[in-house]
Amino acid sequence: MGESNINAVSQWLERLSALHRNLIRKFATEEGLQFVHVEILQYLSVCNRYSDTTQAISDYLGQTKGSISQSLRILEEKKFVKRLQDTADRRVFHLSLLPKGIAVTSRMLESIQLDGADKLEPQLKDLLSSIQKKNELKGFGTCLSCRFNQSPGKNQFVCGITKEKLSLEDVKKICREHEAS
Amino acid sequence: MGESNINAVSQWLERLSALHRNLIRKFATEEGLQFVHVEILQYLSVCNRYSDTTQAISDYLGQTKGSISQSLRILEEKKFVKRLQDTADRRVFHLSLLPKGIAVTSRMLESIQLDGADKLEPQLKDLLSSIQKKNELKGFGTCLSCRFNQSPGKNQFVCGITKEKLSLEDVKKICREHEAS
């Protein structure tokens, strides 16, 4: 019977994922955007400064960086995002949302109704990290749950990898280097 | 703080969905199939006899029926599925998995590791039906949780829409006419 339950969970997950994709697709159409473009904007609205690059988006969405690069060119032309070259490592370009992009992501949050679902947050979080571990996938979690995150004082944080100070805002964002603590 | 929690859930959902998509995409590549093709096969492995049509798949996956029709043509050529014309309504063609298709879906269940997640089943189910209601989306649930399902005796079921008898196997499958009880 254990196996049959696992199958059931897998199917619920499948359905949940399909449902979510439908909602985003519908929203994207209404906004005159492509599905991937909305996904990219959403990601940029929640990722931290170590994870706002073409390669990171590629890892997150599971598409080749060439494809993401093209989508980003379009989003940049349409003034949804801007690129900023890293001063320390000039190979890297940091992406960030322009007002138009921020507007889209907040409209998206409004359009997807999830009232009453906030009780599920801890379970979803666990499920997520369980799946990641079992399937040996890259991190993408918040610094708050990362084993590299150090907290020398209340509301003070330091990333163990970069040794940089992080604000309370920072540690709520998603990082590609995340490893569960 | 309520709003911030809803946003958090939305982001977990987003991430869960992206993760799931990556797993399927990876699996599809290994199998030499396209992402959509795997999704279609998976759906056909869990839908009931009222929901095994082009239009139903289109509603489930949120893509146009033209697009689904094309994917089905490929899957039929490659002997993953077969089509059978409905005798009562000859506009309708019922789709079902051939051995090759069944093999793919069972390999998929094996490849996606979800150990320990079965505790989450009831919550996921609730979340799902909550999202569907809030966003006024079509059903796609099992007959067991459908308000049209009647049970005149133990392990005996009748669909209130079609008035047909349903077996215990039947009522565990997903139906497009589903409405929560």
Place this chain on the structure above:
DNA sequence: TCAAATAGGTTTAGATTCGATACTATCGGT
């Protein structure tokens, strides 16, 4: 009864995306 409307499905055309490859530029180490 029979024409009109509707519904399931396919086809077509044009645009978009995807993945693979090749290429440039930069960084880090030796």
Place this chain on the structure above:
DNA sequence: ACCGATAGTATCGAATCTAAACCTATTTGA
């Protein structure tokens, strides 16, 4: 200075997606 690795872009062919037109079967309704 060289070499390998990394970040990102450019390009090409194949595949997909959407929208709309189209076909056929069924249902509606006067």
